[in-house]
């Protein structure tokens with residue numbers, strides 16, 4: 491690896507990290523977490539930060555816990571922490587199912603959940619989970635703490651509401667009820683590649699009807715999003731293949747997919763239909 495020269499800072503507390511970040515951010519200073527996105531871009535000299543604030547020795551931010559109805563995930567919790575359930579119940583089952591699609595095991599051992607959110611790749615699995623489940627993101631700066639809903643956090647391709655002097659300290663995922671069901675779909679060309687399309691379907695079943703449906707799409711547009719067209723069809727209906735097909739067709743018709751070297755827009759549109767249907771069918775299996 492041959493990055494440009496940079497100054498290296500190693501804070502031991504969140505307060506120190508935030509203070510250093512505040513000082514160096516205007517001079518192209520950035521946080522280094524797992525390094526699995528930042529370091530490759532430095533090696534290629536696509537990123538040339540003047541300062542790196544390495545948070546890997548910061549105390550008290552490497553655990554997962556339950557806090558006021560949320561699963562709270564500190565900013566040093568690695569992807570691999572979710573290879574097996576961290577908690578009983580639907581969300582404990584959901585996270586490993588998604589985690590196995592992220593990159594390869596060595597990358598999952600270093601990369602962090604919160605680093606993925608900060609990086610905001612539209613094809614990031616954790617960004618999709620955060621958006622679909624209405625996560626709350628904790629940002630800390632020298633001025634204090636602010637909590638931002640995932641829906642407001644992701645602003646576009648690798649672009650977020652985080653100011654350059656703010657550290658993402660934790661993310662809070664609302665716990666899922668026992669009556670909630672989920673299905674997850676991802677299509678990528680090879681195991682470990684970023685997904686071309688991902689779908690997370692979550693809903694509650696009450697009195698035989700679908701309540702509070704959430705259809706999240708990732709890798710399709712410039713940021714993860716919920717699909718209102720599909721959710722409207724599902725809400726209040728009894729789960730059936732006919733309803734699922736209608737929701738999948740509505741989702742596919744309503745998206746404006748990206749076009750890149752990996753796939754034309756028409757291919758991603760097709761994947762949305764197949765993915766929504768697959769994710770919904772899993773909810774009744």
Ligand SMILES: Cc1cc2nc3c(=O)[nH]c(=O)nc-3n(C[C@H](O)[C@H](O)[C@H](O)COP(=O)(O)OP(=O)(O)OC[C@H]3O[C@@H](n4cnc5c(N)ncnc54)[C@H](O)[C@@H]3O)c2cc1C
Pocket residue numbers: 520521522523524525526527528529530565591592593594597600601602603604605606608609611613614615616656657658659682683684685
């Ligand atoms: C070969 C390969 C395949 C991959 N495949 C996938 C995949 O399929 N799905 C997927 O989601 N990801 C994939 N990744 C990316 C990987 O998941 C990264 O771990 C993740 O994107 C970033 O997390 P990190 O902790 O490594 O962050 P870093 O690389 O350290 O940082 C990334 C960016 O986020 C900022 N940042 C990090 N943490 C914070 C924080 N706490 N506060 C403020 N800013 C912060 C950094 O300043 C930097 O700009 C892949 C990576 C590689 C190398």
